[in-house]
Amino acid sequence: MSSRAATLLFERNKDAWLAGLLNFLRFPTISTLSEHADAMQRCVEWIRDRLVEAGLQAEILATGGHPAVFADTGPVVGAPTFLVYGHYDVQPVGDLNLWQSPPFEPTIRDGAIYARGSADDKGQVMIHLAALRCWKDTGTTWPVRVKLLIEGEEEIGSKHLAGLIESNREKLACDYVLISDTAKLDADTPALTCSTRGLVYKEITVRGPSHDLHSGVYGGAVANPANVLATIIASLHDEHRRVTIPGFYDDVAQLSAEERRTLASCGISDADLLAATGSRAPYGEEGFSSAERCGVRPTLDVNGMVSGFTGEGSATIIPAAASAKISMRLVAYQEPDKISAAFDEAVRRAAPPVVQLTIATRSTCGAYLCPPDSPGMQMARQALAEGFGREPVLAHEGGTLPILPLFKKVLGADSLLMGFAMPNCNLHSPNEFFHVRDFELGVRSILRFIEIAGDSVR
Ligand SMILES: [Zn+2]
Numbered sequence: 001m002s003s004r005a006a007t008l009l010f011e012r013n014k015d016a017w018l019a020g021l022l023n024f025l026r027f028p029t030i031s032t033l034s035e036h037a038d039a040m041q042r043c044v045e046w047i048r049d050r051l052v053e054a055g056l057q058a059e060i061l062a063t064g065g066h067p068a069v070f071a072d073t074g075p076v077v078g079a080p081t082f083l084v085y086g087h088y089d090v091q092p093v094g095d096l097n098l099w100q101s102p103p104f105e106p107t108i109r110d111g112a113i114y115a116r117g118s119a120d121d122k123g124q125v126m127i128h129l130a131a132l133r134c135w136k137d138t139g140t141t142w143p144v145r146v147k148l149l150i151e152g153e154e155e156i157g158s159k160h161l162a163g164l165i166e167s168n169r170e171k172l173a174c175d176y177v178l179i180s181d182t183a184k185l186d187a188d189t190p191a192l193t194c195s196t197r198g199l200v201y202k203e204i205t206v207r208g209p210s211h212d213l214h215s216g217v218y219g220g221a222v223a224n225p226a227n228v229l230a231t232i233i234a235s236l237h238d239e240h241r242r243v244t245i246p247g248f249y250d251d252v253a254q255l256s257a258e259e260r261r262t263l264a265s266c267g268i269s270d271a272d273l274l275a276a277t278g279s280r281a282p283y284g285e286e287g288f289s290s291a292e293r294c295g296v297r298p299t300l301d302v303n304g305m306v307s308g309f310t311g312e313g314s315a316t317i318i319p320a321a322a323s324a325k326i327s328m329r330l331v332a333y334q335e336p337d338k339i340s341a342a343f344d345e346a347v348r349r350a351a352p353p354v355v356q357l358t359i360a361t362r363s364t365c366g367a368y369l370c371p372p373d374s375p376g377m378q379m380a381r382q383a384l385a386e387g388f389g390r391e392p393v394l395a396h397e398g399g400t401l402p403i404l405p406l407f408k409k410v411l412g413a414d415s416l417l418m419g420f421a422m423p424n425c426n427l428h429s430p431n432e433f434f435h436v437r438d439f440e441l442g443v444r445s446i447l448r449f450i451e452i453a454g455d456s457v458r
Helices: 002-012 014-026 035-055 118-137 160-165 225-232 259-267 270-276 290-295 336-350 376-390 404-412 436-457
Strands: 058-062 070-071 081-085 107-109 112-114 145-150 175-177 191-196 198-207 299-307 321-330 356-367 395-397 414-419 433-435
Touching: 002 014, 002 436, 014 035, 014 112, 014 118, 014 436, 035 058, 035 070, 035 118, 035 145, 058 270, 081 118, 081 404, 112 118, 112 436, 118 145, 118 259, 118 433, 118 436, 145 290, 145 336, 160 404, 175 356, 191 376, 225 299, 225 321, 225 336, 225 356, 259 290, 259 395, 270 321, 321 336, 336 356, 376 436, 404 414, 414 436
Parallel strands: 081 145, 081 175, 175 414, 191 395
Antiparallel strands: 058 070, 070 145, 107 112, 112 433, 191 414, 198 321, 198 356, 299 321
């Protein structure tokens, strides 16, 4: 087995690989701060050089913002092509006093590497760099074609990624996208993330009188925008806490008995929900568990409301306007444009004609679902099971990852989300960490994946 030979090579040079990862982590690649542009450039060149060492053709792609690096093993006749996507930019560090060791001076404590970007996403990108180099060093030919696209703007919304993918459609063509930027279930259990939710974000504004009014003189005689806004919002859920927008649930798939069983055993428990949120009791759509509500059911939530007098003491006014920001998390098969239009229609119908209503759409993004029984998912499942010595769980991500529907739309490729970080790895927070052991388990699993995928076509 070539993956075994490559894994042995990795283990023999583990200290050097770890030192390489620490070098990677020393680049202060905070994409949102322009003063780090030089570090971004040096880091992208560093990645390119590692990929060239691993025997790939590698180049830096200009994007109009921070550059990306692209690399390719070259064609492998009759074998599938995988595009590894990752990012080398990181979140800002926040309050330095809260870090036990400086964010860009990686420090190993109790088997964990502490540094900004260790888990998100440099440690996980390094897994792929190491796996490819170790495979090459066994002297065996590539069993599959591997391409990589490592970008530098993920933490600022991947501003230039859509344009980059569209203008490099041929170059990036692949059967599957492979992403290591998610977490395991727990220390010993790998996870394959198979779905993410979509998002429709709205801002509604209700305007009534031309200016704030005296509530004693005019109250009760004109429409109060704050009252009207509250009525509109209240009308969007029924007493079973279901969204009342006509057609909202039309395209939502029924949960199968197996999905419900999986979520019951792997999804968030009520106890964990209460501990994480500080809430008194679970609360949500009737007939569904907390795990189902957090991952595979659509939602509608007010994110903020502004109106009238909110200062100290009291001011007896009828406000001239009221506004709210509302987000809807969508699940597979719900069309963002259809939901967006249905929302506007429902809100208009709930508003009395005497007020002036404006509805703005701030962002829309589809949900994503990778069919769990697809050949790629089966390969990923087997590779993780053999890498960890334990079957992975299928995870449903409640958040939104716009790149997944983007890859599907432009490249026609599904994404396999094989992540190796701990669920509590302090993502975007002080003291972000990545376990040395997970770096090793990652390399082992990715090497198995390359081999299994190669075997699948023989
Ligand atoms: Zn990330």
